Amino acid sequence: MGIIEDAHNVKILGTGDETIVLAHGFGTDQSVWKHLVPHLIDTHRVVLYDNMGAGTTNPEYFDFQRYSTLEGYAYDLLAILEELRIESCVLVGHSVSAVIGAIASISRPDLFSKIVLISASPRYLNDVDYYGGFEQKDLDQLFDAMQSNYKAWCSGFAPLAVGGDMDSVAVQEFSRTLFNMRPDIALSVAQTIFQSDLRHILCHVSVPCHIIQSMKDLAVPVVVAEYLHQNLGGDSIVEVMSSHGHLPQLSSPDIVIPVLLRHIRHDIAV
Numbered sequence: 001m002g003i004i005e006d007a008h009n010v011k012i013l014g015t016g017d018e019t020i021v022l023a024h025g026f027g028t029d030q031s032v033w034k035h036l037v038p039h040l041i042d043t044h045r046v047v048l049y050d051n052m053g054a055g056t057t058n059p060e061y062f063d064f065q066r067y068s069t070l071e072g073y074a075y076d077l078l079a080i081l082e083e084l085r086i087e088s089c090v091l092v093g094h095s096v097s098a099v100i101g102a103i104a105s106i107s108r109p110d111l112f113s114k115i116v117l118i119s120a121s122p123r124y125l126n127d128v129d130y131y132g133g134f135e136q137k138d139l140d141q142l143f144d145a146m147q148s149n150y151k152a153w154c155s156g157f158a159p160l161a162v163g164g165d166m167d168s169v170a171v172q173e174f175s176r177t178l179f180n181m182r183p184d185i186a187l188s189v190a191q192t193i194f195q196s197d198l199r200h201i202l203c204h205v206s207v208p209c210h211i212i213q214s215m216k217d218l219a220v221p222v223v224v225a226e227y228l229h230q231n232l233g234g235d236s237i238v239e240v241m242s243s244h245g246h247l248p249q250l251s252s253p254d255i256v257i258p259v260l261l262r263h264i265r266h267d268i269a270v
Helices: 003-007 071-083 096-107 136-148 150-162 169-179 183-194 199-204 222-231 253-265
Strands: 011-013 019-023 045-049 089-094 112-118 209-216 236-244
Touching: 003 071, 019 071, 019 096, 071 096, 089 096, 089 253, 096 112, 096 199, 112 253, 136 150, 136 183, 150 169, 150 183, 199 222, 209 222, 209 253, 222 236, 236 253
Parallel strands: 019 045, 019 089, 089 112, 112 209, 209 236
Antiparallel strands: 011 045
C-alpha cells in the first residue's frame, strides 16, 4: 500500500469494470457508507477513503494550512486516484466531499464520469439573492460552542444534523465519529467548510452531476439543490427525497439507497 493510501485508510472492495469512489463528509468517516457498500460490491469496484482530519486518520498528518481551503482536500482526492491508477470513476460525495469532488473535476474532468452529490452546498452563509441557511452570528455561535466544550457540542449537534433523537442508532453513530475527531482539528475543518464560498467555480464543473437532497436538512436548505442545478456548467439533475437530516444515507437507508443506486447506475437522460 502506498503512503497516500495508508494515510487515508483506503479500502478497495468488490470487482467490476466501473469504479465507484465513496467520499464522506464532515464529522464522519468511511463507515458512513455501511448501508450502501453491500449493494455495490457484486457489480462494481468500490473505493473508500477517509478525509484527512477524520478521527480515523493520524492527526499528525493534518496540515492546518493545507486544509484551510477545500482545494487541499481536492488535491488529496486526485492523489488517491493517481496512486490507485484510476482512469475514470463515479464519485459519490457527501456534503463537503461533493463540493471537493466538483473542485477536483475542474482540473481533471477525465477522471470523473459523473458526480453524485448528497446534501451538498457551495455556500452556507446567506448572501444577497442567495439563501444558504446561516447568518454569520449563527456560525460564530457554533464555533464558540465547539471551542468551549467540544464533547457537549457533539452531543447537541449530532441529533440536529441527523434529524433524530439521541437514542437513534444513526445519531449515536454520528456522535461517535464526530467525537473521534481531535477538537482543534474539528474546529478548523468546520470553519473551512462553513465559511467557504464556491459559487464562482460551479460554472467550470463540466462533468454530469446528480444532486440528491433531503426534503428537510438543518445544514442545507432544499433551495440550495436547485441553485446547484441552475449554476453547474454541465448536465445536472435534482432529486429531493422524503428523508430528513443531513446524513440520509445513515439515517434513512431504506429511502436513500435505492435512489443512490439508480443515480449511480443510470445517466442523465438528455
